[in-house]
Amino acid sequence: MATKTKTTEATALPLNQILAGDCIEVMRSLPECSVDLIFADPPYNLQLRGDLHRPDNSRVDAVDDHWDQFSSFASYDQFTREWLAAARRLLKPNGAIWVIGSYHNIFRVGAALQDQGFWILNDVVWRKSNPMPNFKGKRLTNAHETLIWASKQEASKYTFNYEALKALNEGVQMRSDWVIPICTGHERLKDEHGDKAHPTQKPEALLHRVMVATTNPGDVVLDPFFGTGTTGAVAKMLGRDFIGIEREEGYRKVAAERLSRVRRFDASALEVSGSKRAEPRVPFGQLVERGMLRPGEELYSMNNRHKAKVRADGTLIGNDVKGSIHQVGAALEGAPSCNGWTYWCYKREGKMIPIDILRQQIRAEMEEPRPN
Numbered sequence: 001m002a003t004k005t006k007t008t009e010a011t012a013l014p015l016n017q018i019l020a021g022d023c024i025e026v027m028r029s030l031p032e033c034s035v036d037l038i039f040a041d042p043p044y045n046l047q048l049r050g051d052l053h054r055p056d057n058s059r060v061d062a063v064d065d066h067w068d069q070f071s072s073f074a075s076y077d078q079f080t081r082e083w084l085a086a087a088r089r090l091l092k093p094n095g096a097i098w099v100i101g102s103y104h105n106i107f108r109v110g111a112a113l114q115d116q117g118f119w120i121l122n123d124v125v126w127r128k129s130n131p132m133p134n135f136k137g138k139r140l141t142n143a144h145e146t147l148i149w150a151s152k153q154e155a156s157k158y159t160f161n162y163e164a165l166k167a168l169n170e171g172v173q174m175r176s177d178w179v180i181p182i183c184t185g186h187e188r189l190k191d192e193h194g195d196k197a198h199p200t201q202k203p204e205a206l207l208h209r210v211m212v213a214t215t216n217p218g219d220v221v222l223d224p225f226f227g228t229g230t231t232g233a234v235a236k237m238l239g240r241d242f243i244g245i246e247r248e249e250g251y252r253k254v255a256a257e258r259l260s261r262v263r264r265f266d267a268s269a270l271e272v273s274g275s276k277r278a279e280p281r282v283p284f285g286q287l288v289e290r291g292m293l294r295p296g297e298e299l300y301s302m303n304n305r306h307k308a309k310v311r312a313d314g315t316l317i318g319n320d321v322k323g324s325i326h327q328v329g330a331a332l333e334g335a336p337s338c339n340g341w342t343y344w345c346y347k348r349e350g351k352m353i354p355i356d357i358l359r360q361q362i363r364a365e366m367e368e369p370r371p372n
């Protein structure tokens with residue numbers, strides 16, 4: 001992917017580049033309200049004390065790097081508040097952020113997010129299908145990490161590709177616990193000695209799901225703690241633009257080399273299943289106006305326990321209850337709400353047909369190309 005710049009009023013946006021330096025300073029230098037999504041995998045502040053060994057006495061390659069060390073919780077909190085403020089400034093009004101962490105830091109990050117005005121949408125448990133065992137047997141196996149997904153503010157119209165996630169999950173609504181293996185095998189980047197190039201390289205599958213769920217092709221995704229560039233690699237494959245920030249030169253090199261090998265998927269494969277909510281609204285009255293259903297015609301509940309009559313103004317009457325298809329359905333079922341489109345059927349030649357079929361016909365007409 002060639003590097004490019006998107007020019008905004010004040011400054012150009014350095015797209016598809018890895019920026020060197022401290023992410024707080026770098027983010028402050030970028031134009032505000034310019035980024036669609038931020039994915040952040042900050043230092044976890046693991047506070048490891050001494051080496052950790054396996055039962056065979058081999059040393060565990062734990063995260064004890066200098067970039068993960070903070071003198072106190074207070075200094076970690078200060079750092080968190082500063083990078084979150086710089087990140088929030090960069091987000092477009094409808095932008096969102098994902099932050100991943102473990103029990104060491106995620107609760108502190110969660111509080112800071114809320115204090116800064118972000119609006120938490122979900123927390124996702126990434127359940128590791130192949131976690132590292134607890135070698136000492138003194139605590140539970142730490143088999144998950146937590147991701148917090150938050151919009152810039154409560155009113156943000158954030159991107160959520162609900163249908164695409166459902167499709168990824170074989171037609172079942174995606175839940176907030178994701179079972180994904182940790183990064184191993186051919187995906188794990190190695191240095192010239194065959195050791196891990198980075199201690200906390202994240203699996204591409206995790207980023208794939210995050211990006212399919214909460215971005216669209218062409219969106220700008222920023223990662224302030226770029227490491228080996230997992231965010232950039234997945235963004236490139238999926239036709240999103242990225243901006244990476246990383247302080248350590250060694251990691252920047254690994255990431256740049258990795259990105260040079262990544263190819264974008266075919267553009268036609270990047271379209272995802274659309275959200276039903278984005279489909280044009282069709283009032284039930286239109287079905288009546290257009291003669292698809294006639295005033296006086298009877299509709300039947302899907303469970304065949306209730307019926308109601310269509311009225312000329314597009315409302316229903318059944319059992320002395322009048323109102324919209326949703327209101328009458330809810331009243332007859334004694335339920336707080338009801339989706340009338342999937343609840344009501346009409347009859348043709350003795351067969352029950354959901355009224356939603358008629359709505360889909362109207363929508364299909366709306367999408368047909370018109371002759372010039």
Ligand SMILES: C[S@@+](CC[C@H](N)C(=O)[O-])C[C@H]1O[C@@H](n2cnc3c(N)ncnc32)[C@H](O)[C@@H]1O
Nearest residue numbers: 022023041067200201202225227228230246247
């Ligand atoms: C948890 S790792 C991210 C790993 C990355 N997600 C991956 O898949 O490779 C955090 C990274 O942030 C970098 N880092 C830490 N503090 C930083 C700062 N203030 N500015 C920029 N980078 C920083 C570290 O060097 C480290 O590579």
